[in-house]
Amino acid sequence: xxxxxxxxxxxxxxxxxxxxxxxxxxxxxSCFGETRYHILLTDLHCVWEETMHSAAIQSRxxxxxxxLQAPVKAFFSHLCEVVRPxxxxxxxxxxxxxxxxxxxxxxxxxxxxxxxxLAGLPLHWEFRCTPAPVTVVCLHLVQPxxxxxxxxxxxxxxxxxxxxxxxxxxxxxxxxGATLSRARLQTEIFERHTYRGSFLxxxxxxxxxxxxxxKNFGVDLQELYTAVVAHGSMRKRKxxxxxxxxTTVVDATTSSDADRGEADSEQNQTSPVAEAGDHIVRTxxxxxxxxxxxxxxxxxxxxxxxxxxLFR
Amino acid sequence: xxxxxxxxxxxxxxxxxxxxxxxxxxxxxSCFGETRYHILLTDLHCVWEETMHSAAIQSRxxxxxxxLQAPVKAFFSHLCEVVRPxxxxxxxxxxxxxxxxxxxxxxxxxxxxxxxxLAGLPLHWEFRCTPAPVTVVCLHLVQPxxxxxxxxxxxxxxxxxxxxxxxxxxxxxxxxGATLSRARLQTEIFERHTYRGSFLxxxxxxxxxxxxxxKNFGVDLQELYTAVVAHGSMRKRKxxxxxxxxTTVVDATTSSDADRGEADSEQNQTSPVAEAGDHIVRTxxxxxxxxxxxxxxxxxxxxxxxxxxLFR
Numbered sequence: 001x002x003x004x005x006x007x008x009x010x011x012x013x014x015x016x017x018x019x020x021x022x023x024x025x026x027x028x029x030s031c032f033g034e035t036r037y038h039i040l041l042t043d044l045h046c047v048w049e050e051t052m053h054s055a056a057i058q059s060r061x062x063x064x065x066x067x068l069q070a071p072v073k074a075f076f077s078h079l080c081e082v083v084r085p086x087x088x089x090x091x092x093x094x095x096x097x098x099x100x101x102x103x104x105x106x107x108x109x110x111x112x113x114x115x116x117x118l119a120g121l122p123l124h125w126e127f128r129c130t131p132a133p134v135t136v137v138c139l140h141l142v143q144p145x146x147x148x149x150x151x152x153x154x155x156x157x158x159x160x161x162x163x164x165x166x167x168x169x170x171x172x173x174x175x176x177g178a179t180l181s182r183a184r185l186q187t188e189i190f191e192r193h194t195y196r197g198s199f200l201x202x203x204x205x206x207x208x209x210x211x212x213x214x215k216n217f218g219v220d221l222q223e224l225y226t227a228v229v230a231h232g233s234m235r236k237r238k239x240x241x242x243x244x245x246x247t248t249v250v251d252a253t254t255s256s257d258a259d260r261g262e263a264d265s266e267q268n269q270t271s272p273v274a275e276a277g278d279h280i281v282r283t284x285x286x287x288x289x290x291x292x293x294x295x296x297x298x299x300x301x302x303x304x305x306x307x308x309x310l311f312r
Numbered sequence: 313x314x315x316x317x318x319x320x321x322x323x324x325x326x327x328x329x330x331x332x333x334x335x336x337x338x339x340x341x342s343c344f345g346e347t348r349y350h351i352l353l354t355d356l357h358c359v360w361e362e363t364m365h366s367a368a369i370q371s372r373x374x375x376x377x378x379x380l381q382a383p384v385k386a387f388f389s390h391l392c393e394v395v396r397p398x399x400x401x402x403x404x405x406x407x408x409x410x411x412x413x414x415x416x417x418x419x420x421x422x423x424x425x426x427x428x429x430l431a432g433l434p435l436h437w438e439f440r441c442t443p444a445p446v447t448v449v450c451l452h453l454v455q456p457x458x459x460x461x462x463x464x465x466x467x468x469x470x471x472x473x474x475x476x477x478x479x480x481x482x483x484x485x486x487x488x489g490a491t492l493s494r495a496r497l498q499t500e501i502f503e504r505h506t507y508r509g510s511f512l513x514x515x516x517x518x519x520x521x522x523x524x525x526x527k528n529f530g531v532d533l534q535e536l537y538t539a540v541v542a543h544g545s546m547r548k549r550k551x552x553x554x555x556x557x558x559t560t561v562v563d564a565t566t567s568s569d570a571d572r573g574e575a576d577s578e579q580n581q582t583s584p585v586a587e588a589g590d591h592i593v594r595t596x597x598x599x600x601x602x603x604x605x606x607x608x609x610x611x612x613x614x615x616x617x618x619x620x621x622l623f624r
Contacts, residue, residue: 044455046446131446134359142449143356145457150528151519152464153536155511159471162502166478169497173482178490185481190474199467200539207463208543216462224465227512231520 011038012140012229015222017089018214021112022102027214029140030087032080035072039087040140041110041129044214047137048110048129064124078118079125147228148221163190323350324452324541327534329401330526333424334414339526341452342399344392347384351399352452353422353441356526359449360422360441376436390430391437459540460533475502 016027030039035054040047052060058072068075082098098116105111112127132140167189180186207216217225328339342351347366352359364372370384380387394410410428417423424439444452479501492498519528529537 042450042454044458045450047450047454134443134446134449135357137446137449137454138354138357138359141454142354142359142457145454145461146356146528146533147519149457149460149464149533149536150530151512151515152461152468153530153532154515154519155468156464156471157532158511159468159475162475162499163471163478165497165499166475166482166502169492169499170478170481170485172492172494172497173485173490176490176493178485178488180481180484181488182484185477185484187474187477187481190478199470200463200536203463203466204539204543207459207466208540208547216458218462218465220465220469221461224461224512227516228520231516235520 011040012233013226015225016042016141016217017087017222018217019087019089021086021100024102025214026102027217028087028089030084032084035076037080039127039129040132040136041112042141042214046108046110047132047141049132049136050127050129060126064126065122067121068123070118075118075123078116078123079114082116083114083125143232144225144228147232148224151224151228160190160192160195164192166190323352325538325545327537328354328452328529329399329534330529331399331401333398333412336414337526338414339529340399340401342396344396347388349392351439351441352444352448353424354453354526358420358422359444359453361444361448362439362441372438376438377434379433380435382430387430387435390428390435391426394428395426395437455544456537456540459544460536463536463540472502472504472507476504478502 011029011031014029014031016029019026019028024043027042027044028039029041030037035057036052037057038049038051040049042048054072057076061068061072061075070078083100086100098114100115101113103111103113108131110129112129114123114125114127116123116125170187323341323343326341326343328341331338331340336355339354339356340351341353342349347369348364349369350361350363352361354360366384369388373380373384373387382390395412398412410426412427413425415423415425420443422441424441426435426437426439428435428437482499
């Protein structure tokens, strides 16, 4: 659910990657099409984005490069070549070939200014990123990060269980008189609570010394992120197919109810007075369902019919 | 760093708790003082907040309860009693005692409307929550969730290592002819990659069937959240103390440099022309340092002096 009308350009499926641009540590996500792009950046204190399409790119290219003659496609192809590796964290542009500076502007905007060369002439570009809407931050960061934390917490619990089983096996060998040929192989009995306390005390001191470090989004977490959003998207597609199916069924049921002219129609009768003050309540109720999101996705048939009725 | 001027009321240290209000699944955080409160709510698609202090509470209480005579303190004390348990997920208000409805309003706002009774008279309250700034979402969700994911990923790796050690111990017993008295205690050899693939395939299907479920923020994650933000805050306090120390040292150094009238002063000399176009660059450079946040917190002495110079 791209709630903000953000382009459905597959950016969600891209992992965040730690990048260092102009000495700034950022997490970046970008998606470059033929003559369009969508980028997201965060320093973990704010999140910025910019989406640009062909005409806007052409106009800004002209604004920043008065003498530019190249068609937007050639210009954009060069831009991609220089910028894409930087934003994917794979490499910095070679010294002299291109220079990118990062500037935080008044109003909370973030500007990435590129100076490069195209056919021997200086070429300028500017990514004018604005703070992303909270819905975008939720979609691209909060939701996946919570699912990742939950998944990892489950994995920790399962691995702890496996360790307890290994200890039971070891204990049985020992009770039957087995001994180790190499004493260094002896492990301590795993005790969940003692272990966790000591692990957290040690690890949090290190993790939190880099508390806001974008580097914490390492390769393992990038892979998990991709897996989580891929599963989430699959789930959404399935739900959306189910919704279509339910709506079709409900529509058919509503029509046949109407034909029978039964009790339901009474619920839709309103006095003019009630009707006047009713709009906000209706809006609120419908939007309330929207707020509840997935939790409300499987209402009873009666509930669903009522919700549909609000729009009639 | 409460970058938005949000009240430093300790809300960061509170864990998020899954709550169900009026059928809506939300994560909530709240902090109630004597006659003030600060609440944060999210359905994982948006994040809302409201901060209210004594005078504003009094004025809204009067607006919503024309006949109210009670002093703000008595009113607020009753409000806390009813609302606090709901927002901490500990219990719903008993049927008939109070009713809270959740409404998503135009403009993306979220309203929680309370109907209760005080001294036998109906009592109304409304939490008028607005979408939280992205910086607040980063502070209360993105930063801690990333640190939590990173910590849990480390824990997974460490537990995997322990399992490999257990297997080495078991293997040694076996090679020395040990046998199990109870065959059911036998475990499979732990193979990191096979295990992870199969774990993720199974778990993500379940986690992502509840992809946006606030219930994923379970008790274990709440505890980890609290530990992570507590360590983060400790770290910030230490850094802030260090910063004060560095600033004092730098101030002293700058003064003595100025007394000696050395080369540094040349760098601050600007022609009138250069000065005119210089403001935006200066602003950008200073703000750039701010953007880079903690990554830039330990600059060389020379760098620090330059940054300080920009404000003089």
